[in-house]
Amino acid sequence: MQIAVIGAGIAGLAATKVLTAVGHDVTTFDTEPEFGGVWSPTRHYPGLTTQNTRMTYEFSDHPAPDSWPDYPSAEQWHSYLRSYVDRFDLGAKLRLGTGVALAKPTADGWDLSLDSGEHVEAAHLVVANGVFSRPAIPDWPGREAHAEAGGVVKAPSQRLTLDDGRGGHVVVIGYGKSACDTATALSTVAASVTVVPRRLLWKGPKVLLGKHFEDVAITRLGEVLFAKPQRFAPLFRVLSRATVKQQGLAALGLIPPGRFDDIASSSASLATEGFFDAVRAGKIAVRRDRSVAELRGGDGPQAVLDDGTVLPADLIVAATGFEQSVPFLDPSLSVRNEAGDFELFRNVLPHRVPHLTFVGYNTSLVSSLSAEVGAIWTAAHLAGALTLPTPAVREAQARADLAERAARTRGKHASGTVILPHSIGNIDLMLKDMHAVLPRRTRMAQWTRRSYSMDFREPLAAAVKALSSGS
Numbered sequence: 001m002q003i004a005v006i007g008a009g010i011a012g013l014a015a016t017k018v019l020t021a022v023g024h025d026v027t028t029f030d031t032e033p034e035f036g037g038v039w040s041p042t043r044h045y046p047g048l049t050t051q052n053t054r055m056t057y058e059f060s061d062h063p064a065p066d067s068w069p070d071y072p073s074a075e076q077w078h079s080y081l082r083s084y085v086d087r088f089d090l091g092a093k094l095r096l097g098t099g100v101a102l103a104k105p106t107a108d109g110w111d112l113s114l115d116s117g118e119h120v121e122a123a124h125l126v127v128a129n130g131v132f133s134r135p136a137i138p139d140w141p142g143r144e145a146h147a148e149a150g151g152v153v154k155a156p157s158q159r160l161t162l163d164d165g166r167g168g169h170v171v172v173i174g175y176g177k178s179a180c181d182t183a184t185a186l187s188t189v190a191a192s193v194t195v196v197p198r199r200l201l202w203k204g205p206k207v208l209l210g211k212h213f214e215d216v217a218i219t220r221l222g223e224v225l226f227a228k229p230q231r232f233a234p235l236f237r238v239l240s241r242a243t244v245k246q247q248g249l250a251a252l253g254l255i256p257p258g259r260f261d262d263i264a265s266s267s268a269s270l271a272t273e274g275f276f277d278a279v280r281a282g283k284i285a286v287r288r289d290r291s292v293a294e295l296r297g298g299d300g301p302q303a304v305l306d307d308g309t310v311l312p313a314d315l316i317v318a319a320t321g322f323e324q325s326v327p328f329l330d331p332s333l334s335v336r337n338e339a340g341d342f343e344l345f346r347n348v349l350p351h352r353v354p355h356l357t358f359v360g361y362n363t364s365l366v367s368s369l370s371a372e373v374g375a376i377w378t379a380a381h382l383a384g385a386l387t388l389p390t391p392a393v394r395e396a397q398a399r400a401d402l403a404e405r406a407a408r409t410r411g412k413h414a415s416g417t418v419i420l421p422h423s424i425g426n427i428d429l430m431l432k433d434m435h436a437v438l439p440r441r442t443r444m445a446q447w448t449r450r451s452y453s454m455d456f457r458e459p460l461a462a463a464v465k466a467l468s469s470g471s
Contacts, residue, residue: 001382004029004112004122006100006328009037011360011371012128013081014059017088018375019126022383022467027120028090029112031099035085037130038157039078045156047185048074051177051270056218056450057368060457062087100328109355124382127326128359128371131417133157134325137318138173142295142304146313151301153316156182160317165190168314171303173292175201179319180272186317187283194285194311196292196303200256202243202263203271209242213270214450218365218423221447226421229261236260247276254279254286292316324415341402341416345394346430348374349381357381363414364423369453376460377430379467386433424451436463 001024005015008030016028034040049071050057054064057077062084068076085091099115109123135155140146143153154160156178165186172183175197187193204213216222225232240260249255254276256262263269278284287305295313296302303313324342329335335350335358337343344350347362357378360371380386388394405413419426424446431438436459446455 001123003124005126007128008035014372015359015375022379033097043157044074045160047181060453104330124355132322134323136323145297146295149297149301165315169312170315171313172317174319177269180275184275218450361417363418
């Protein structure tokens with residue numbers, strides 16, 4: 001079968017590898033000149049490392065070097081993906097620097113209009129364009145005047161470099177991983193760095209009370225704890241007090257609102273190494289619970305906050321999130337519900353659009369593994385090897401899942417694509433659909449130790465082998 005994949009990030013590469021392995025003719029398109037998605041050199045920003053350890057971020061069948069640090073750099077992770085492409089001979093499948101302008105369904109598949117004007121036909125389309133790939137930058141009033149005065153506005157993934165902030169006044173909007181990463185890195189070269197978060201988030205220490213974050217969050221027990229936080233309120237109070245003490249948040253005035261278990265919502269992130277130390281040292285200022293009201297340029301580039309504070313702002317880093325969008329899909333197609341959330345069974349299969357699946361739309365604490373499993377699930381679906389409920393039941397289940405996510409995250413679930421805290425549970429469901437069995441001893445071990453990608457190597461390899469042989 002001729003299959004087109006849109007996106008050559010982690011999810012797209014996994015889909016390309018898996019679908020090729022089971023015998024399909026795959027072509028993968030990406031607008032960037034390099035593969036890797038967020039790990040493409042065109043999207044690196046200062047201070048970028050993996051948030052996961054390499055043992056939980058690698059693919060199940062391609063280990064990262066043991067000699068690497070637990071949290072590899074962006075350059076190292078791109079080299080890891082390059083070794084994946086080389087090992088599985090994916091290079092010839094990739095059409096980089098080639099965007100898809102429009103994907104239109106036909107009677108038996110898809111007609112893809114490329115940015116170049118070329119048309120390509122495919123029997124099946126896999127959307128793997130990444131849910132965190134298109135920066136959402138607010139259209140602040142006064143942006144033109146700010147630019148005329150020499151001010152620059154960039155998202156971290158828009159080729160941000162240390163030279164952009166060297167010697168200047170930097171305002172970082174946001175409080176997620178990229179905001180704190182870039183603020184920490186830029187504070188070493190800038191005249192001033194001010195972070196402006198609309199709402200503070202809990203940031204997990206890598207080690208808390210002697211336990212590594214992943215040894216709590218990426219375990220089966222951890223998923224139970226975070227899925228039912230009200231039942232374990234005393235434990236979360238202990239963890240929040242320990243985090244406040246360890247990070248010195250009270251003295252800094254940076255205790256977040258809400259409950260500590262909010263850390264397992266779509267805003268989950270670890271504390272950037274050195275960020276709170278830089279705040280303590282006065283290298284980074286934080287204007288909490290504020291937002292930018294307008295930009296100015298009359299007396300040099302400035303940002304005006306909603307309380308009237310005026311900040312010099314030679315560089316504004318808009319770490320303001322991403323748009324979850326599929327602008328290339330024919331607008332007549334229905335893959336979202338009334339609220340704009342992607343309504344997909346298992347975060348893969350739309351209800352009413354044939355010959356279409358999504359890979360990487362199940363973002364979790366083990367996103368590479370989740371994407372890999374989603375790619376194999378897609379291959380099994382194409383082979384007719386899945387045991388699935390009726391369409392009506394699938395639709396009801398997808399809606400129930402979205403309702404649960406919306407309630408837990410107050411609607412901040414990246415248009416329904418973030419499945420936290422059910423990282424392992426979602427994989428369990430997909431394995432069950434494929435009749436793939438994770439050994440009982442492994443399941444039991446995962447209750448009290450982190451779930452490594454390599455834990456799933458044997459059942460996933462067996463599933464791919466069965467699909468390849470047609471059994």
